[in-house]
Amino acid sequence: METPLSNSGNPSPRPVHRAPLALSGLDFKLLKVFKAVVEAGGFSAAQNELNVGLAAISKQISDLEIRIGMRLCTRGREGFCLTEEGTLVYQASIELFASVDNFRDRLSCAQNELIGDLSVGVIDNTISDERSPLVAALRRIHDESPKVRFRLHASQLDEVERGVVEGRLVAGIVPVYQKREEFDYFNLYEERSEAYCAVGHALFNAADTDMSVDILKDHQFINHRYAIHRDKANFAVYDSDSASASQVEAVAMLIKTGRFVGFLPQHYAAALVARGELRALRPDLINFSTPFNLILRHNTVRSPLVKAFANALGVDLKNPS
Template identity: 80%
Template sequence: METPLSTSGNLPPKPGGRAPLALSGLDFKLLRVFKAVVEAGGFSAAQNELNVGLAAISKQISDLEIRIGMRLCTRGREGFCLTEEGKQVYQASIDLFASVDSFRDKLSSAQNELIGDLSIGVIDNTVSDVNSPLVAALRTLNESAPKVRLRLHAAQLDEVERGVVEGRLIMGVVPVYQKREEFDYFALYEERSQAYCAAGHVLFAVPDSEMDANVLRQHQVVNHRYAVHGAKANFVDYDNVGASASQVEAVAMLILTGRFVGFLPQHYAEPLVREGKLRALRPDLINLSTPFNVILRHNSPRSPLVKAFAEALGVDLKVMA
């Protein structure tokens, strides 16, 4: 159905002294659509998140542009791209909905009821780690606060950190290689990693008794780019890096070629070891321990919802790592 906004033609010229926008329910709806489109990376990618068709999304973004008198994005053969005004409106929408969520949290706290969205960023390929309390904590929160909408985002470390900084994610559950001043860190659990080779590699049949802690230095290694673990230098010659990857699954694929050795989380590699596809190399000598922490934006308000989930995780927000 057409609206006065969608049929009013081209965007009006920017006036010199435009009156402040009085937000209505429609504006909130349009801004939520815009925010979802940006975070999905485009109109087509946002269809599943919004559960509406491409034409409806396009019209709503056009309505918003007409409503606020700005071109927010370009879309076409060259892809989706925010204008400078669009970047400002997107950041303002993050702040707006964070304020709305804060108000709702305080209201629900006064009513002794938790409601709202809980957006959490996690690192992919961690579900098999029995030391992680995340799945149990999600279950606990859903049982105790069924009106809370859980939004779980699996991504690479830098993407999770960026989401927390920008306010798109309330918290992250991440490995910590180097702390950043933008975050407050809270200890959660430790992940154990070992060095592996695959069937077909020259080390696969070599007994542990014939290897020492320097064995990896003699072979091509997969560099896990974001896992900048200081202790790796004790085992790896970085001049002998033969391949690189940014995700655990990609590292495993390269090791499985039989051409490289590399580090993998023990919980991830165990099924492949049982199948006879991988073999741990001197796990008694060559191993790494990586702390996983909850991260929150530094000095951000700790809402009742954040506190409830931290409690479910077994995290004391008064004790930073």
């Protein structure tokens, strides 16, 4: 049976002029489903987020395609992929829902009440850092504004930055290796990193007096693909044969083989050191600090909710770093 999109591959003999789309409540619902599917990376992955079955999601996306007269995505054995029109609709939906949130925030501010979604991205493996103000800030927001809904995403640096740029996240809390013009940066705290080896490594039982920076350079260091930190060159030599990792936990796994030395955040490694699995190598000499910042998209209006979140973090939005 043919649908309004069955003949989408056959061009019409003349341009079809459509009336402007008048958004209804159903359209908002369908666009939210589409946005969730895109951000989950496919229909199956979106089931938990939407709390509906695969068949229902597929029907809703088909209904949206029929409603707006565009093929938004391909799905099947080749996997999920947006069409050019789908990318346009997705970006427009981000702007649409951001505008709705801004409208709602302004009304709630007039009523002296904060409501809405606080979508924040944070770099993974930072929960053990007591210097991070995030948990306390979320607690304060919840206690003072219980109608705020938290949407917290823990992922890698590039994913958090991409989320803020695209508008899926209103803010990010990330390590700063180099600043980008797309963001405004606000200082939060610094994370200390040290060099570690594990049981079975030649340096694990070495005396501190026998250990120097030059000696460390004779051992294989793990190359951190996610962190370009100039200070590491003072302590380690990297080449194309170096082991590499893209996350903190992956670095720790390679260190635990007993064959490599690697840098880890001191707060993350503390539990492994306490269990006798890792050893910090001359932390008095071999260490560096990485600044963690709140990042917001540059030149955007700060909603009351974002301002409240920044205030809870102890950040003055008038003074970017």
